[in-house]
Ligand code: PEP
């Protein structure tokens with residue numbers, strides 16, 4: 001349920017409504033928009049209490065959201081949320097660019113890539129230190145050493161670090177080095193992890209589960225928001241279908257669907273969506289044309305020698321030309337990159 005305050009409502013009136021809702025046993029989340037304040041509660045208190053709230057001074061309307069994720073809904077916040085990590089922003093007119101290796105492999109590899117992606121205009125250095133690999137025998141990441149390398153490389157180039165946290169037991173460690181916490185596709189349904197990142201002060205990048213509906217994805221975001229962390233960006237990375245020529249099927253229609261339902265910004269990862277280097281640039285351009293708020297791209301100095309996801313990692317020159325082409329598309333749709 002959502003309580004829309006009148007634009008002229010005073011701070012005392014807003015606080016009075018908040019305290020009545022709290023007395024009803026509800027968790028209250030406040031969204032101060034440009035035009036009006038909205039209070040969101042995750043549970044519906046029932047007809048009588050709704051009427052009571054509706055009659056309080058300063059209340060414009062009480063709305064039962066049509067979607068099961070009130071805090072993630074556009075009703076709660078009409079403007080797209082700006083998700084910030086250091087100087088980087090996701091959700092503004094300028095598209096966010098998150099790029100780097102699939103996995104952090106060495107200081108030299110990561111430093112070289114940080115310089116490359118920063119020069120191309122990226123705000124974020126991505127890279128896995130803890131890797132969710134399908135096989136237990138595949139490279140699992142460098143762990144804390146990987147986090148240290150990422151931090152040093154990002155700091156030299158004034159980039160924000162986005163890296164995956166796979167487990168609640170690693171959260172404190174990852175938080176120490178990362179500017180943004182990535183929850184991977186395999187963990188989108190890990191509700192214990194979603195709750196813990198919801199208590200964090202760091203922004204969260206929530207990837208779509210590979211078999212998740214858009215509603216399940218937004219409900220996963222709601223878990224994070226309900227814990228008080230409102231800095232959440234979504235990442236479409238393709239879903240599993242019967243198709244075998246691509247690693248996943250990139251569901252680009254999720255971008256406008258999410259944007260109509262939710263105020264959370266949504267970026268696209270064409271690397272994991274296609275699994276194929278030769279398809280990444282075309283799908284990146286398509287994502288920008290579809291209105292995505294940013295791109296996540298895997299790039300490697302020597303993809304054929306990569307310890308993970310070499311097949312989908314771009315060569316540096318390919319990455320540079322992808323960014324140039326996406327910038328032109330961005331301008332054509334009223335954005336920038
Ligand atoms: C990643 O971005 O490092 C990753 C493992 O992707 P996904 O969770 O989408 O498979």
Ligand code: MN
Nearest residue numbers: 102298308309
């Ligand atoms: Mn990868």
